[in-house]
Amino acid sequence: MDILGRLGAGVRDAATAAMGAVHQISNVETLRVAVTGLSRAGKTVFLVSLISNLLALGRGRDTLPALRAKLDDGAGRSRLISVAIEPSGTQLIPRFPYEENLAGLAGATPHWPAFTDQPALITLIIRLRRRSGIVGMVGSLLGEREIRLELLDYPGEWLLDLPMLPQGFGQWSRETLHLLGQPSRAGFADEFLRFLAAVPPSAAADEAVAQHGFRLYREALRRAKEEQGLRWLQPGRFLMPGPWGEAPFMHFFPFMGPEQPAFGSLALLLRDRFETYKAEMRRNFFEPHFSRFNRQVVLVDVLGALFAGRTAFEDSAMAIREIAASYKREMQGALPFGRRIERVVFAVTKADHVPDQAQAALKQALMHMAQPADAAGSSFANVASVICTVSGDTVVDGIPERIVFGVPLGGTARKAFRLGTIPTFPVHESFWGRPYFRLPALRPPLIEAGEAAPIAQSGIDVVLAELIGDVL
Numbered sequence: 001m002d003i004l005g006r007l008g009a010g011v012r013d014a015a016t017a018a019m020g021a022v023h024q025i026s027n028v029e030t031l032r033v034a035v036t037g038l039s040r041a042g043k044t045v046f047l048v049s050l051i052s053n054l055l056a057l058g059r060g061r062d063t064l065p066a067l068r069a070k071l072d073d074g075a076g077r078s079r080l081i082s083v084a085i086e087p088s089g090t091q092l093i094p095r096f097p098y099e100e101n102l103a104g105l106a107g108a109t110p111h112w113p114a115f116t117d118q119p120a121l122i123t124l125i126i127r128l129r130r131r132s133g134i135v136g137m138v139g140s141l142l143g144e145r146e147i148r149l150e151l152l153d154y155p156g157e158w159l160l161d162l163p164m165l166p167q168g169f170g171q172w173s174r175e176t177l178h179l180l181g182q183p184s185r186a187g188f189a190d191e192f193l194r195f196l197a198a199v200p201p202s203a204a205a206d207e208a209v210a211q212h213g214f215r216l217y218r219e220a221l222r223r224a225k226e227e228q229g230l231r232w233l234q235p236g237r238f239l240m241p242g243p244w245g246e247a248p249f250m251h252f253f254p255f256m257g258p259e260q261p262a263f264g265s266l267a268l269l270l271r272d273r274f275e276t277y278k279a280e281m282r283r284n285f286f287e288p289h290f291s292r293f294n295r296q297v298v299l300v301d302v303l304g305a306l307f308a309g310r311t312a313f314e315d316s317a318m319a320i321r322e323i324a325a326s327y328k329r330e331m332q333g334a335l336p337f338g339r340r341i342e343r344v345v346f347a348v349t350k351a352d353h354v355p356d357q358a359q360a361a362l363k364q365a366l367m368h369m370a371q372p373a374d375a376a377g378s379s380f381a382n383v384a385s386v387i388c389t390v391s392g393d394t395v396v397d398g399i400p401e402r403i404v405f406g407v408p409l410g411g412t413a414r415k416a417f418r419l420g421t422i423p424t425f426p427v428h429e430s431f432w433g434r435p436y437f438r439l440p441a442l443r444p445p446l447i448e449a450g451e452a453a454p455i456a457q458s459g460i461d462v463v464l465a466e467l468i469g470d471v472l
């Protein structure tokens with residue numbers, strides 16, 4: 001922009017002379033997009049499909065109409081020249097294993113990507129012609145543009161630590177213990193709560209006690225997640241340690257000690273560890289992350305949460321709402337991490353689990369979950385990264401119903417799937433009366449390996465258009 005501005009002011013000769021330099025400075029831009037979501041939200045699958053479809057677009061296969069529209073040159077032709085994966089070079093973060101994940105999905109017995117809590121990065125190089133007419137001759141002098149699209153996959157659980165940053169140990173402990181006492185969680189934390197009751201507030205610092213308490217507390221978090229589908233579980237790194245693993249400073253737990261803990265007390269040790277944990281998260285994750293990745297995609301498994309029952313849904317909604325609220329604060333410049341977040345797209349994943357006619361209700365459910373995200377710059381989309389079903393009609397008890405058909409994972413025969421209706425919000429009491437179930441894992445359709453054909457998806461083009469359409 002600066003360079004174009006100066007050229008516009010009439011420094012034409014200088015422009016011609018400095019063509020080489022200008023080309024280098026202005027023709028390569030880097031866009032940094034972070035893809036996040038709680039575990040199993042569909043991040044890995046989303047990225048594989050996004051890359052597959054972008055590479056295909058570069059070869060002239062248009063499966064991304066909303067994005068293609070942003071690339072139009074005004075005369076019906078695409079300005080896109082090519083899309084390629086950038087060699088990793090000296091990248092510090094592990095590379096996102098695109099080829100391996102695609103090979104798994106495209107195998108004779110297709111399988112979904114393996115679970116990982118490690119962040120992974122991959123960069124695409126998008127080459128395109130400039131818009132004609134906007135900068136006219138100068139534009140053609142400047143030549144092609146090259147956009148480096150950095151794509152990062154990282155666990156959304158870590159964002160759950162953002163609200164902890166301004167809290168002191170006392171406040172965090174009080175709120176966390178209050179939550180643990182709620183009927184929805186009490187059963188999972190019994191052993192931890194019994195342990196707590198036996199530790200006097202003024203107990204002396206003892207490594208064995210600190211470690212034991214940490215393990216019991218973490219076990220309560222793990223059980224709440226696995227057995228009840230809860231997601232509002234702090235600290236985020238306890239269940240998703242990521243590349244840093246477990247270290248002594250993490251061996252703390254919520255604890256109500258004296259206001260001013262004495263030197264050498266357990267309360268002081270736990271408080272110091274809590275503060276170190278926050279400082280670590282800030283230094284190793286929040287600061288590098290938010291100062292770099294200013295465009296974010298938050299994937300939400302709305303259906304998984306909705307059909308896991310009221311407690312699981314409300315807890316997931318709370319987690320997503322907290323994430324949305326911290327993005328909003330970041331966008332308004334209230335978080336001290338440097339560069340502002342410019343765009344956030346919230347997307348419901350696995351939208352192929354419900355028929356075409358239920359898509360609007362699904363999006364409403366997402367918007368309800370991500371309520372505080374109404375700041376300018378946030379948008380919402382429905383995504384099926386890998387379409388595993390087809391919509392069709394059936395008759396149940398004499399009443400016609402629109403449902404989806406797909407193959408359950410591990411099976412071969414096509415089956416009808418009826419998840420039931422998506423409720424409107426606020427959810428009517430009667431909705432929660434039905435039995436809970438886990439979203440069935442579906443078999444991915446047969447996918448051609450290599451570069452032959454893009455993965456069949458829906459909605460990825462809308463996400464991309466919202467996310468990067470403004471700079472294409």
Ligand SMILES: Nc1nc2c(ncn2[C@@H]2O[C@H](COP(=O)(O)OP(=O)(O)O)[C@@H](O)[C@H]2O)c(=O)[nH]1
Nearest residue numbers: 039040041042043044045112350384385386388
């Ligand atoms: N039917 C369907 N299932 C999906 C889709 N995306 C993800 N899944 C399912 O969700 C699981 C978790 O996805 P994954 O990308 O590994 O989640 P991550 O933990 O957020 O990286 C996969 O193993 C699939 O079973 C989709 O577009 N359609």
Ligand SMILES: [Mg+2]
Nearest residue numbers: 043044115116
């Ligand atoms: Mg993953």
